[in-house]
Amino acid sequence: MVTSKYRSSNMIILSILEAIFRAEQGHYLTKKGIVKSHLLKRCKLKASTAEKYLTKMEQAGYIISSKEPWGEREIIIYNLTEKGKERYRWFMQINAELE
């Protein structure tokens, strides 16, 4: 069914947006975003699913990734773009409209 196809993927997309949005609010002074591994745990996503969605969301302009050094390794940090924030706020606004 078409609606459930949209819904299940939207739940994942919006969960990702929510997790990054909240992480950014927590780090509002430093604008750090969220580490990829934390994002996966918070959204309870498998690595393969997350990879697919994160790639597509970045291509669509919802999120932006950056690499930062962490000791000897590199970690990937995700932040929302204005478009991503708008989509998240838009969904929350539709839902919170009083009936």
Place this chain on the structure above:
Amino acid sequence: MIPKKNEIENDIQQNSLKYLHNQERYLFISILFPIYSIIVQIVNMVYIIKILKRSPPPQHPPLPVFDIITPFIVFLMISLFALMKFIFLMLLRKKSKNVQNYFNGLDNQNQMKDNEEPREIPSLIKILYDLIKYMNIVRFLFLVINITFVFYLQWSIRFILTYLHLIPPGPLPPNLLFHVFNSISEFGLLIYMFFEWHHFLRWNKKMRKIENFEKLVFEEINLEKNK
């Protein structure tokens, strides 16, 4: 000076919590009338059982099957409807409370360090989608309740006509109290149906907006195409 970002997050939080509390209130109010209706149906069922136990007088026909089963069907459907709403209300309350507790402690809790493991944080998105799922079930049951209402209306009209001697009396003529209870129940049910129709018409309108939004996002993200 508070940065603008936190104001936006606060607005989202407050509006979402307000919405969840409104939905809880709707679920609570919409359980109240069914409780009365269930009591009336129990009275009706007792009346039916009483008739069935007595042998009908020779000049009166036995009670039709439709008259026997209608109170039972109405009782079952309304009970199921009220029970589902009650269960969803309890589930929603629990989730809302978790979110409320999380937001209340947000200032202290959300300052994550780089290597800190993420704690279990309630997701508003998940709660909102759970609510959509619950309402879809309630909406389906409500459609069935509409059909049940038609059955109930026919059943009550027959007994009222009997009381008014417009049709031959059945095996046991119903007394005034029986009619008063059922009339209040039907009148109340009429208002209750109007209340629920009003709610679901607005709910459906909102669902259309959400579905359009989901379609837009799905197409923007372009999940089906491999680049």
